Amino acid sequence: MKMTLEEIARLAGVSRSTVSRVINDDPNVNDTTRERVWQVVKANDFHPNTAARALAGRRSRVIGLVIPQALNAIFADPYFPLLIQGSAAACDERGYYLMLSLVLRQADDTFRWLIRARHMDGLLVASALAEDTFLTRLLDEHFPLVLVGRSPAHADITTVDVDNVHGASMAVRHLAQMGYSRIATITGPTNMVAALDRREGYLRGLQAMGIEASAGYMQAGDWSEGSGTQAMERLLRVTPRPDAVFVASDNMAVGALKAARAAGLRVPEDIAVVGFDDIGPAATAEPPLTTVRQPIDQLGYLAASTLIEQLESAPAAETDRAAQHIVLPTELVVRASCGQALRPAANYAAMQRVPSEGGVTYSQA
Amino acid sequence: MKMTLEEIARLAGVSRSTVSRVINDDPNVNDTTRERVWQVVKANDFHPNTAARALAGRRSRVIGLVIPQALNAIFADPYFPLLIQGSAAACDERGYYLMLSLVLRQADDTFRWLIRARHMDGLLVASALAEDTFLTRLLDEHFPLVLVGRSPAHADITTVDVDNVHGASMAVRHLAQMGYSRIATITGPTNMVAALDRREGYLRGLQAMGIEASAGYMQAGDWSEGSGTQAMERLLRVTPRPDAVFVASDNMAVGALKAARAAGLRVPEDIAVVGFDDIGPAATAEPPLTTVRQPIDQLGYLAASTLIEQLESAPAAETDRAAQHIVLPTELVVRASCGQALRPAANYAAMQRVPSEGGVTYSQA
DNA sequence: ATGAAAGCGCTAACAA
DNA sequence: TTGTTAGCGCTTTCAT
Numbered sequence: 001m002k003m004t005l006e007e008i009a010r011l012a013g014v015s016r017s018t019v020s021r022v023i024n025d026d027p028n029v030n031d032t033t034r035e036r037v038w039q040v041v042k043a044n045d046f047h048p049n050t051a052a053r054a055l056a057g058r059r060s061r062v063i064g065l066v067i068p069q070a071l072n073a074i075f076a077d078p079y080f081p082l083l084i085q086g087s088a089a090a091c092d093e094r095g096y097y098l099m100l101s102l103v104l105r106q107a108d109d110t111f112r113w114l115i116r117a118r119h120m121d122g123l124l125v126a127s128a129l130a131e132d133t134f135l136t137r138l139l140d141e142h143f144p145l146v147l148v149g150r151s152p153a154h155a156d157i158t159t160v161d162v163d164n165v166h167g168a169s170m171a172v173r174h175l176a177q178m179g180y181s182r183i184a185t186i187t188g189p190t191n192m193v194a195a196l197d198r199r200e201g202y203l204r205g206l207q208a209m210g211i212e213a214s215a216g217y218m219q220a221g222d223w224s225e226g227s228g229t230q231a232m233e234r235l236l237r238v239t240p241r242p243d244a245v246f247v248a249s250d251n252m253a254v255g256a257l258k259a260a261r262a263a264g265l266r267v268p269e270d271i272a273v274v275g276f277d278d279i280g281p282a283a284t285a286e287p288p289l290t291t292v293r294q295p296i297d298q299l300g301y302l303a304a305s306t307l308i309e310q311l312e313s314a315p316a317a318e319t320d321r322a323a324q325h326i327v328l329p330t331e332l333v334v335r336a337s338c339g340q341a342l343r344p345a346a347n348y349a350a351m352q353r354v355p356s357e358g359g360v361t362y363s364q365a
Numbered sequence: 366m367k368m369t370l371e372e373i374a375r376l377a378g379v380s381r382s383t384v385s386r387v388i389n390d391d392p393n394v395n396d397t398t399r400e401r402v403w404q405v406v407k408a409n410d411f412h413p414n415t416a417a418r419a420l421a422g423r424r425s426r427v428i429g430l431v432i433p434q435a436l437n438a439i440f441a442d443p444y445f446p447l448l449i450q451g452s453a454a455a456c457d458e459r460g461y462y463l464m465l466s467l468v469l470r471q472a473d474d475t476f477r478w479l480i481r482a483r484h485m486d487g488l489l490v491a492s493a494l495a496e497d498t499f500l501t502r503l504l505d506e507h508f509p510l511v512l513v514g515r516s517p518a519h520a521d522i523t524t525v526d527v528d529n530v531h532g533a534s535m536a537v538r539h540l541a542q543m544g545y546s547r548i549a550t551i552t553g554p555t556n557m558v559a560a561l562d563r564r565e566g567y568l569r570g571l572q573a574m575g576i577e578a579s580a581g582y583m584q585a586g587d588w589s590e591g592s593g594t595q596a597m598e599r600l601l602r603v604t605p606r607p608d609a610v611f612v613a614s615d616n617m618a619v620g621a622l623k624a625a626r627a628a629g630l631r632v633p634e635d636i637a638v639v640g641f642d643d644i645g646p647a648a649t650a651e652p653p654l655t656t657v658r659q660p661i662d663q664l665g666y667l668a669a670s671t672l673i674e675q676l677e678s679a680p681a682a683e684t685d686r687a688a689q690h691i692v693l694p695t696e697l698v699v700r701a702s703c704g705q706a707l708r709p710a711a712n713y714a715a716m717q718r719v720p721s722e723g724g725v726t727y728s729q730a
Numbered sequence: 731a732t733g734a735a736a737g738c739g740c741t742a743a744c745a746a
Numbered sequence: 747t748t749g750t751t752a753g754c755g756c757t758t759t760c761a762t
Contacts, residue, residue: 004739015749020741030747047481051419052739055754060416062484071446081436088467097478100465102453113462116368116412119427369755380733385757395731417755420738 003046012040023048054118062120063091063307064101067127068134071102077223078251078280079296080126083148086300087124094308096121103134115141122307124148124300129191146307148299149193150325158310160303160326164194167292167330168201169208171246171274174290174332176209178339180244180272184217186231186256188248195220198248198276205246217242221252228255236263244272244338250282253289257337261286268339278333290338294330302326368411377405388413419483428456428672429466429485432492433499436467442588443616443645444661445491448513451665452489459673461486468499480506487672489513489665495558511672513664514558515690523675525668525691529559532657532695533566534573536611536639539655539697541574543704545609545637549582551596551621553613560585563613563641570611582607586617593620601628609637609703615647618654622702633704643698655703659695667691 009016014033021029022037029037040046054060065087067074074080084100091098099120103110111134114120122144128135128151138145139154147159175183185202188195199218206213216238221227228247235242236259247253253275257267265271267287275282278293306324334340374381379398386394387402394402405411419425430452432439439445449465456463464485468475476499479485487509493500493516503510504519512524540548550567553560564583571578581603586592593612597620600607612618618640622632630636632652640647643658671689699705 005741006739016740017742017750018748021748024741028747033747045477045481047477049420049739050482050484051416051425052754053741054416055414055420055756056739056741058741058754071450072443075440075443075446078437078440081440084467085436097475097484098467100467102449102463102465110462112410113412116410117415119415119425119462370757371755381756382733382758383731386732389757393731398731414755417738418757420740420754421756421758423738423757 003044005048008037008040008044008046011044012037058118059121059311060119061095062097062099063122063124063304063311064099064114064120065124065126066101066103066114068103068125068129068132069127073223074127079223079249079277082279082296083126083300086297086302087304088300089297090301090304090308094305096304096308098124098304111137115143122146122311124303124307126303127192127194130193130196131191144307144311146303146310148303150197151193156323158306158323158325160299160306160328161194162294162299162328163330164197164294165201165204167276167294167332168198168246168248169205170201170330170332171276171290171292172202172205173209174334175244175246175272175274175338176205176211178244178272180339181211182217182240182242183211183244183246184219184235184238184242186228186235186245186247186252187218187220188252189222190220195248202246221248221255223249223251225251225255225258228252229259230255232256232259233263236260236265242271244268245274247273247275250275250277250280250285250289250291253291253337254281254285257285257287257289267337272339273337275337282333283335285337287337288335290335290340291333292330293333295328299328302328368409370413373402373405373409373411376409377402423483424486424676425484426460427462427464427485428487428489428669428676429464429479430489430491431466431468431479431499433468433490433494433497434492438588439492444614444642447644447661448491448665451662451667452669453665454662455666455669455673459670461669461673463489463669476502480508487511487676489668489672491668492557492559494556495561496556509672509676511668511675513668515562516558521688523671523688523690525664525671525693526559527659527664527693528695529562529659530566530569532641532659532697533563533611533613534570535566535695535697536641536655536657537567537570538574539699540609540611540637540639540703541570541576543609543637545704546576547582547605547607548576548609548611549584549600549603549607551593551600551610551612551617552583552585553617554587555585560613567611586613586620588614588616590616590620590623593617594624595620597621597624598628601625601630607636609633609639611639611641613641615640615642615645615650615654615656618656618702619646619650622650622652622654632702637704638702640702647698648700650702652702653700655700655705656698657695658698660693664693667693 005016005019009019019037022034050060088098124146126148145157147157150159150161151157172183187199203213219231219234221231245256247256253273256273260267260271267273275289275291278291282289282291370381370384374384384402387399415425453463489511491513512522515524515526516522537548552564568578584596584599586596610621612621618638621638625632625636632638640654640656643656647654647656
């Protein structure tokens with residue numbers, strides 16, 4: 001049986017508008033009336049028709065999460081469930097609904113539909129490439145948008161990111177302080193900003209410790225475990241062989257550990273490994289993985305909150321205000337794979353966890 | 366710049382209704398007119414507003430894919446990207462859009478919102494539990510629905526499933542024919558229908574070959590690789606030790622192979638392994654995995670097509686017609702892990718692939 | 731083959 | 747605080 005506002009109004013003995021006010025938490029309603037209306041609403045399990053709502057109110061209370069990557073890459077990566085969880089939690093809290101949107105036929109039709117048909121109020125874009133045409137086109141349409149990560153090409157987007165550079169640099173400096181000097185890195189795909197940032201952090205870390213970088217010590221993977229194994233195999237063939245590796249994701253680090261083991265090397269005695277993420281198998285790896293923790297769920301939560309904030313505050317189409325850039329801190333989680341236990345520098349006792357000095361940073365574009 | 370039907374109509378010099386007819390492929394439009402209108406539509410990149418469409422036409426052309434499982438379980442399983450790909454393809458073809466819907470706060474609010482608010486025209490439900498309250502409630506609402514898999518508790522839902530029983534039975538019979546006689550199984554979670562069906566197939570296979578089943582030879586996993594390893598470790602402790610294992614997913618089978626290797630056993634010399642799915646690492650496992658292939662993308666494709674069919678044919682709310690049950694065949698893909706190479710029974714030469722006799726089966730509830 | 735007109739169920743001024 | 751009144755942008759009879 002189909003319920004409408006009108007019907008509820010009739011049953012509660014008030015006007016349609018009053019019911020509308022009640023279900024929209026408008027303060028201008030008499031408490032008694034409000035109570036009575038709620039009663040009827042509950043009793044009939046009434047839910048307002050979204051289509052009508054969206055049409056009249058010009059908003060749908062749906063936001064989309066779009067990950068412009070191949071489906072199998074998305075599903076293989078333990079990063080995304082956490083991101084989704086965080087975003088969904090924020091949406092829940094604010095009465096929004098999160099839909100995962102596919103962009104399969106790369107960008108084209110789907111994209112237009114997504115935007116022009118106004119099926120959702122805004123978009124969370126995760127894991128975009130450094131040069132992402134999809135992103136560019138969304139911006140051209142002035143569609144409300146928050147980017148998870150950052151995009152050097154577009155300073156005017158609101159972004160929520162973790163401090164990749166600092167996190168990576170911390171990891172490398174830690175390795176150097178543990179006494180390693182031939183420090184290599186396994187990066188993510190070099191068309192992704194997060195991968196580039198972590199590589200940049202790696203380079204800065206080396207520099208800070210007065211170590212010279214070498215091209216042969218940088219091998220790229222694609223975030224997958226298998227690519228970590230392969231990159232590690234390549235590194236082990238380099239002369240002189242690295243004695244430590246900073247790996248840009250835990251997934252790849254686990255793969256790298258396998259390669260080291262297969263080559264008959266002990267970790268961390270022969271070669272140290274530090275990962276990035278602190279998810280999945282980091283803690284239970286053999287040996288337990290020292291890694292840079294990033295708060296992925298918080299990232300999702302903040303991204304969604306920020307988008308919603310923006311949607312609700314924006315005077316209509318005025319989306320192009322000063323973009324916010326939120327950066328979350330990373331922290332180094334020290335376990336066994338970095339040789340901490342092996343060479344316990346006296347002053348490291350209190351450093352089991354080294355928080356980034358960053359904290360949450362707000363800045364204007 | 367906001368386009369509306371009205372605006373397009375003005376630009377094309379026709380009425381709003383004509384434009385509506387054109388974009389909805391109504392045959393009652395003069396070809397010349399149609400052409401002219403399309404021109405204007407394209408030129409302005411016009412996409413009708415979904416909300417308005419949904420409100421006036423009572424449909425949104427969006428269907429949802431719901432997987433009532435924990436997020437990390439979904440993302441860890443290589444099954445889902447394929448399923449999504451198939452469903453999305455079908456949607457694309459028919460002008461629908463597939464959205465992945467989360468059901469996080471188990472069922473309650475989200476569920477009601479999803480259904481009552483009519484945000485989508487229909488739902489694809491995948492990987493539901495044998496006793497799924499979520500499913501029950503959807504049915505109570507008479508919401509258009511197709512189940513990927515099957516639900517013994519609800520004979521009246523349209524379902525699309527693979528022939529799990531037959532596939533599993535094939536695998537077991539094959540092992541028996543290879544000369545193995547102490548055949549164990551690693552099942553999926555025993556609250557899921559697909560897992561139960563495969564176990565049933567295992568039992569029937571044993572029976573067909575005149576082998577007695579034993580409870581100790583059945584260990585449950587949760588589809589994950591790790592759970593496969595653990596289940597295998599348990600099996601290897603049973604006396605007498607099994608000489609073959611049918612594992613209900615490739616993921617778990619890979620885990621099982623690891624356990625066997627760790628125990629110093631050779632596969633298939635000491636113990637044979639057959640998996641289920643034929644995705645992910647099956648072909649590249651060490652040794653390559655004999656497995657039961659299920660056409661997951663087709664499953665998704667058919668599920669979506671069937672749902673759309675149902676939506677478009679259903680005279681309004683009359684969803685409760687006779688439910689269709691579509692069953693897709695599975696096939697045995699023979700590789701090395703089952704000992705085929707070891708004991709080449711003469712008459713197996715032509716059997717590299719044993720298709721299920723099933724074929725596509727349509728039946729009425 | 732085309733147009734006019736009546737809603738779909740809601741929100742949001744504006745009145746009262 | 748509440749009700750009245752226009753729409754939101756589209757689909758869909760019903761005329762023409």
